[in-house]
C-alpha cells in the first residue's frame with residue numbers, strides 16, 4: 001500500500017507531521033487501538049524498482065542490498081472520509097532513515113507502508129491512567145488521550161529536549177501532564193524513570209502505557225511491577241527504539257532484551 005505526502009508541518013523543532021493521501025490508501029483498514037502502527041518501507045538510494053512497490057515482491061525478486069529499510073510508526077490519525085493518514089516523526093539529527101526522510105519529505109513524495117496493527121486502548125474501567133514516554137510515544141499518547149472518558153484522571157509524563165518541545169495535548173479527562181526536559185549532562189536517561197518514581201500514586205487500579213527508549217522503558221517497567229505492584233495485565237509496555245542503535249541493530253537484540261526485562265521481575269529461586 002502507498003500514499004503521497006499531501007501536507008507537512010513542524011509541531012516542534014524535532015517533531016514533524018506528515019499527512020499522506022491518495023495512492024491506494026482507501027484500502028487502509030484502521031484497527032481499534034490508540035497505539036495503532038504501520039510498517040514503513042524506505043527503498044535504498046538507486047533502488048531498481050518503482051517508488052510504488054510491494055515490499056514482499058521486492059524481497060522475492062531483488063538482492064538483499066535492494067530491500068527497503070523497515071521502520072514502525074504510530075498512526076497519529078486516520079480520517080476514513082478523506083482516506084488520509086497522519087504520522088508524526090521525531091527528527092533526531094541527520095542520522096537514520098525515517099527521521100531523515102521526514103525532514104526532506106515534500107508534497108507528492110510516495111511512502112510505502114504495511115499494516116496497521118496495535119492493541120492498546122485506555123481502560124475505561126481503571127481508576128486512573130498513567131502514560132509515560134519520550135517524543136516517539138507522543139503520537140500514541142496523544143491519540144490515547146483523545147479517547148479518555150470525561151472526568152477520568154490521566155497522569156502523563158513525557159521526556160523532551162526543552163520547553164519549546166512541549167505540546168498542548170487534548171483530553172476530555174482530567175489531564176495531569178508534565179514535560180520532563182533533558183539537561184544534556186550525561187544523565188538524561190535517568191530523568192523519565194525518576195519522574196515516575198517521584199509520582200505520588202492516586203488510590204485504585206492504574207492502567208499504564210509505557211513506550212519509548214528501551215533502557216528507560218526497562219527501568220520504569222521494573223519500578224512499576226516490583227515497587228508499585230502493578231499487574232502485568234494493567235500495563236502496555238514497548239521499548240520502541242534503543243539509544244546508539246539503528247532499528248536494524250535493535251531488532252537483532254530486541255528479543256534477548258525483552259527476555260532480560262522479564263527476568264528483572266522474575267521471582268528469585
Ligand SMILES: Cc1cc2nc3c(=O)[nH]c(=O)nc-3n(C[C@H](O)[C@H](O)[C@H](O)COP(=O)(O)OP(=O)(O)OC[C@H]3O[C@@H](n4cnc5c(N)ncnc54)[C@H](O)[C@@H]3O)c2cc1C
Pocket residue numbers: 037071072073074075088089090091092095096097098099100135136137139140239240241242243244245246247248
Ligand atoms: C510500534 C512503534 C511505534 C513507533 N511510533 C513512532 C512514532 O509515531 N514516531 C516516531 O518518531 N517514532 C516512532 N517509533 C520509533 C521509531 O520506529 C524509531 O525511533 C526508529 O529507530 C527511527 O528510525 P530512523 O530511521 O529515524 O533511525 P535509525 O536508523 O533507526 O537510528 C539512527 C540513530 O538514531 C537514534 N534514534 C532512533 N530513534 C530516535 C529517537 N526517537 N530519538 C533520538 N534518537 C533516535 C538511534 O538510536 C540511532 O543511533 C515507533 C516504534 C515502534 C516499535
